[in-house]
Amino acid sequence: GNSVTQMEGPVTLSEEAFLTINCTYTATGYPSLFWYVQYPGEGLQLLLKATKADDKGSNKGFEATYRKETTSFHLEKGSVQVSDSAVYFCALSDNTGGFKTIFGAGTRLFVKA
Amino acid sequence: GAVVSQHPSWVICKSGTSVKIECRSLDFQATTMFWYRQFPKQSLMLMATSNEGSKATYEQGVEKDKFLINHASLTLSTLTVTSAHPEDSSFYICSATTGRGGIGNSPLHFGNGTRLTVT
Numbered sequence: 001g002n003s004v005t006q007m008e009g010p011v012t013l014s015e016e017a018f019l020t021i022n023c024t025y026t027a028t029g030y031p032s033l034f035w036y037v038q039y040p041g042e043g044l045q046l047l048l049k050a051t052k053a054d055d056k057g058s059n060k061g062f063e064a065t066y067r068k069e070t071t072s073f074h075l076e077k078g079s080v081q082v083s084d085s086a087v088y089f090c091a092l093s094d095n096t097g098g099f100k101t102i103f104g105a106g107t108r109l110f111v112k113a
Numbered sequence: 114g115a116v117v118s119q120h121p122s123w124v125i126c127k128s129g130t131s132v133k134i135e136c137r138s139l140d141f142q143a144t145t146m147f148w149y150r151q152f153p154k155q156s157l158m159l160m161a162t163s164n165e166g167s168k169a170t171y172e173q174g175v176e177k178d179k180f181l182i183n184h185a186s187l188t189l190s191t192l193t194v195t196s197a198h199p200e201d202s203s204f205y206i207c208s209a210t211t212g213r214g215g216i217g218n219s220p221l222h223f224g225n226g227t228r229l230t231v232t
Contacts, residue, residue, distance in 0.1 A: 043224060043225040043226055046220040101221055
């Protein structure tokens, strides 16, 4: 079945550091890929998405490229801020019957001033 | 746009009682809603897919008689935890998709979750 594997956290960075959170997936078809973010005390919200191979999703300085050859969708940001501290979830949506979204385990990011 | 409202945000109940959680799409119609359970510091576990006008589809290992799902309209799905026990204490999250661009391509919009504590 489909699955998502993302790097374990927590990840602790200083402000303005470069961020990479690795995500790889296993899917039988051609899924859409997403990054969701959960800020402290809030619900999940979409950060960015990519629906086909080589697509790059971007939002708020974050980027991720859908790499079919390596089945990866790594999240990157060039310069993190304290306000980026949150839990980040990589997810894939099955485009076949059911359209279920499967989530990775989540990676907690702490950014220090 | 695409707001999902979940109610209540928290509830405490006694063991053996039932609790109903509501999930509403406020500004769009959702033929499909999803119910997740999130354990502390863990990921979201899909419990079931709620389809308007038909029976919910439960994931393997989820007791359908314990977690009753009713998708009464295009904007409302409810999850009822029946005969709750302390092990049912968890954070329950509903989500829905507008389906624009195809359901599989369309992101999920989440409610803020319900923290259930069973004493």
